[in-house]
Amino acid sequence: MATKLPKTDxxxxxxxxxGGIIAAELTKKGYKVVGIERGKERxxxxxxxxxxxxxxADRKEMMQDLSKETLTFRHNTTQRALPYRxxxxxxxxxxxxxxxxxxxxxxxxxxxxxxxIYSETVKRYGKGKIPKGMMLQDWGITYKELEPYFDKFDAMxxxxxxxxxxxxxxxxxxxxxxxxxxxxxxxxKSATKDLGYHPYHMPSNNLTQPxxxxxxxxxxxxxxxxxxxxxxxxxxxxxxxxxxxxxxxxETGNFExxxxxxxxxxxxxxxxxxxxxxxxxxxGEEFIQEADVVVVSAYQMNxxxxxxxxxxxxxxxPVTGTGVIGRNYAYQTYLxxxxxxxxxxxxMYAGAGALGAQIDDFNGDFFDHTDLDFLxxxxxxxTQLGDRPIANNHVPPNVPSWGKEFKDASVQNANRALxxxxxxxxxxxxxxxxDQDPTYKDAFGDPxxxxxxxxxxxxxxLMKFMGEKCAEIMKQMGAKEVKMTGDEIGDYDIxxxxxxxxxGGVIMGADPETSALNSYLQMWDCENVFVPGASAFAQNSxxxxxxxxxxxxxxxxxxxEKYLKTGGSLV
Amino acid sequence: xxxxxxxxxxLDKRSSRRTFIKNSGLTVGGVVLGxxxxxxLGKDSSETNETGVHSAAAGVNFxxxxxxxxxxxxxxxxxxxxxxxxKTEVGPGAxxxxxxxYIDHQLAGSxxxxxxxxxxxxxxxAEAVPQQGYQTHLNRQQVFNLGITALNTEAAKKSDxxxxxxxxxxxxxxxxxxxxxxxxxxxxxxxxxxxxFTLLRKVTIEGVYADPMYGGNKDMAGWKMKNxxxxxxxxxxxxEKDEFVKIAxxxxxxxxxx
Numbered sequence: 065m066a067t068k069l070p071k072t073d074x075x076x077x078x079x080x081x082x083g084g085i086i087a088a089e090l091t092k093k094g095y096k097v098v099g100i101e102r103g104k105e106r107x108x109x110x111x112x113x114x115x116x117x118x119x120x121a122d123r124k125e126m127m128q129d130l131s132k133e134t135l136t137f138r139h140n141t142t143q144r145a146l147p148y149r150x151x152x153x154x155x156x157x158x159x160x161x162x163x164x165x166x167x168x169x170x171x172x173x174x175x176x177x178x179x180x181i182y183s184e185t186v187k188r189y190g191k192g193k194i195p196k197g198m199m200l201q202d203w204g205i206t207y208k209e210l211e212p213y214f215d216k217f218d219a220m221x222x223x224x225x226x227x228x229x230x231x232x233x234x235x236x237x238x239x240x241x242x243x244x245x246x247x248x249x250x251x252x253k254s255a256t257k258d259l260g261y262h263p264y265h266m267p268s269n270n271l272t273q274p275x276x277x278x279x280x281x282x283x284x285x286x287x288x289x290x291x292x293x294x295x296x297x298x299x300x301x302x303x304x305x306x307x308x309x310x311x312x313x314x315e316t317g318n319f320e321x322x323x324x325x326x327x328x329x330x331x332x333x334x335x336x337x338x339x340x341x342x343x344x345x346x347x348g349e350e351f352i353q354e355a356d357v358v359v360v361s362a363y364q365m366n367x368x369x370x371x372x373x374x375x376x377x378x379x380x381x382p383v384t385g386t387g388v389i390g391r392n393y394a395y396q397t398y399l400x401x402x403x404x405x406x407x408x409x410x411x412m413y414a415g416a417g418a419l420g421a422q423i424d425d426f427n428g429d430f431f432d433h434t435d436l437d438f439l440x441x442x443x444x445x446x447t448q449l450g451d452r453p454i455a456n457n458h459v460p461p462n463v464p465s466w467g468k469e470f471k472d473a474s475v476q477n478a479n480r481a482l483x484x485x486x487x488x489x490x491x492x493x494x495x496x497x498x499d500q501d502p503t504y505k506d507a508f509g510d511p512x513x514x515x516x517x518x519x520x521x522x523x524x525x526l527m528k529f530m531g532e533k534c535a536e537i538m539k540q541m542g543a544k545e546v547k548m549t550g551d552e553i554g555d556y557d558i559x560x561x562x563x564x565x566x567x568g569g570v571i572m573g574a575d576p577e578t579s580a581l582n583s584y585l586q587m588w589d590c591e592n593v594f595v596p597g598a599s600a601f602a603q604n605s606x607x608x609x610x611x612x613x614x615x616x617x618x619x620x621x622x623x624x625e626k627y628l629k630t631g632g633s634l635v
Numbered sequence: 636x637x638x639x640x641x642x643x644x645x646l647d648k649r650s651s652r653r654t655f656i657k658n659s660g661l662t663v664g665g666v667v668l669g670x671x672x673x674x675x676l677g678k679d680s681s682e683t684n685e686t687g688v689h690s691a692a693a694g695v696n697f698x699x700x701x702x703x704x705x706x707x708x709x710x711x712x713x714x715x716x717x718x719x720x721x722k723t724e725v726g727p728g729a730x731x732x733x734x735x736x737y738i739d740h741q742l743a744g745s746x747x748x749x750x751x752x753x754x755x756x757x758x759x760x761a762e763a764v765p766q767q768g769y770q771t772h773l774n775r776q777q778v779f780n781l782g783i784t785a786l787n788t789e790a791a792k793k794s795d796x797x798x799x800x801x802x803x804x805x806x807x808x809x810x811x812x813x814x815x816x817x818x819x820x821x822x823x824x825x826x827x828x829x830x831x832f833t834l835l836r837k838v839t840i841e842g843v844y845a846d847p848m849y850g851g852n853k854d855m856a857g858w859k860m861k862n863x864x865x866x867x868x869x870x871x872x873x874x875e876k877d878e879f880v881k882i883a884x885x886x887x888x889x890x891x892x893x
Contacts (some may be wrong), residue, residue, distance in 0.1 A: 113887055113890065113891070115866040115867075115890070116846055116887060117844070117845065118841055118845035118849060122845075123751075124751075129751050130751060130752050130753045131749075131750060131752060131753055131754065133753075139764070144759060146759060146762075146763050146767045146770055147753045148753070148768065149752050149754065149768060149769040149770065150749075150752045150753075150768065150769045152768055244871075244874050244875055245875065246874045246875060247875075247876075287868060287871060288871055288874055289868060290867075408879075409879035410879070411870070411873050411874060411880055413862070413863050413864055414870030415870070415874070419874075448874075450870075451863075452844075452863075453857065453861050453863045454840055454841055454844045454845060465836070466718075466816075466839075467718065467719065467809065468721050468723055471720050471725070472723050472724075472725050475725045475860045475861055478860075478861035479862060479879060503757065504755065555764070555766050557765075558766060558767060558768050559765075559766065559768040
């Protein structure tokens, strides 16, 4: 029998960026917030031994323990879905800060086009441009409406960047200057300028100078140590919930984190949630935490899992295309790349997670799609993250992957290989979706999620187009040999790391028939449940998701406060 | 040095391997049992001390011992990894970098036992498509056992003497590894030879370049080959430079001032 705990104003399921932002915003206003976190409580001191590629990058120190819980995967409904048994294509973090601890810090706003992609596509190309089965829809909110929330996130984290020179792109004033210009970024910029494109420095959440944010949180600057993605930052220079919003929430005295606790269900009756049921994994005891508002603020997939397991919202049906929970799962179409081999050594061991340059000329609808066989696009970038030696073993075309020739080429090119990548938008399809697996269970006996996903011709054509653009730029940069990818994309492969930018499944929108949430991230079917996060994205863009996740969290915080005052549906 | 010897009883002449074996109860009625340890007894006990087995000053690496493999398995992996990452003019190979020790140590722990992977059934290795990833019920220890056995089974086919993989010529070893990579060999278990090969290649690269505390990358020689500086706190002064800046590598040992 679960022990009932005293009621609180707000309970959070997961304490990452979303949970942290909502905790900070609402505890500052005097509300009591309890954050339930499956992992441990993290601090900067945890990262004293962080420069360990094997432990963090290969053995996935900061990620969820898959032995307890994973999801199953299949390409289509005729295949048997099988568990994602070891980490590969995407990596889900745990512990306070969540995936906001191990991210790189590349921080972009989605485009005005992204939020109104259906209307914009129909307006410019007509309905016939949208292929059968593509579930394009508007988000029920515009960029203009979200702008103040983006500004809040940028100021809180201290993004460093410069204006995007591409005509028509949103003009953002960043609180800090961009990261250092290196020979690598400079070479990319001059080559793309020669080709008539519009390069700029990637907006970075690795602090570019000491910074004190509006909450009074002071942090030091990035040291460019080269250990960002999959690692925690020992300097606190990479913006993360642990060094920004969580201390603010704690300082109020109104916030309590319960680490090592896993929420199994949102409890609800008559269209209203009463609280959550969770297990303390150290004692094995079950608890009920009652609350006026439940915020589902875990990783995108875990949000979907919790709602399905709680029987909240209508599960999506891929045959009819009706229902909402599990709808519009999208990923990142990221396999168009070019590796260039140079005659000169660059200081590739040095870098930072968001040190890079890019062009947006082929993202969104900045280029004409009339004669193209895909919609949306990709941003094309070069980064200098710190080439760690286990992960980076680039060899020219036709060199085998082991043996003498491989050894010599991978060693000789250790500091001579540069990569340009195209981060492509992934658009939603009727038969790419998430539901509950009928066979496999987690450590508590609850069903695992089942992902049904594959690349479509849209993705393949996009990646080929972008791979060719990457190769064109690489040649212009003077590489003596170029190895391009993107022209031979088969089925989605869950084995190889691609991106932890999984989106959709609990999407926002203007219509309860086709969306789970309104523009305040409030559930249409349960007014005191809010589900901010990348699960709310109606489709994915050619940008990293965190900035948009952050903006949605600020929007939700405002909604929750309104709701606590007035009650009812906010839209 | 000599003073140190006096203080350390285990360096005393009296403490020979023979005494050690006697004291640890490995003899029955005064007869030393055969097997692995028996072979040590033919050696002169004084030789043990001359080579300074327990003297760190003599540069002995205590890490060079086995936690998981038996000697024959170790020899097989030592040879196979050297073909994957051989010694060439640009630097040392897997053997010199102690990659097989690294793999042994990794297999002995959570990695070898798949303790952080979802290993709940049912399993459908035959039905799975490759893009669904790891679908065998076997853990990595078991996959290595099967792979090593198969490497030696293939090796035995090379001549009437039924050689071990480690005793084959370089060309023969490469030929077998290529067959593994191309899935031309059948393992006696629910896993393919290419799956084993991919895993072997992955851990070989790890053993070359992981921090030396894990047992491979001897003396940071893997890093030195690539001019990778290992653990450093700051590259602010390097990044804007046009010329390549060489920095002597540091391991995490330098961070842990115990």
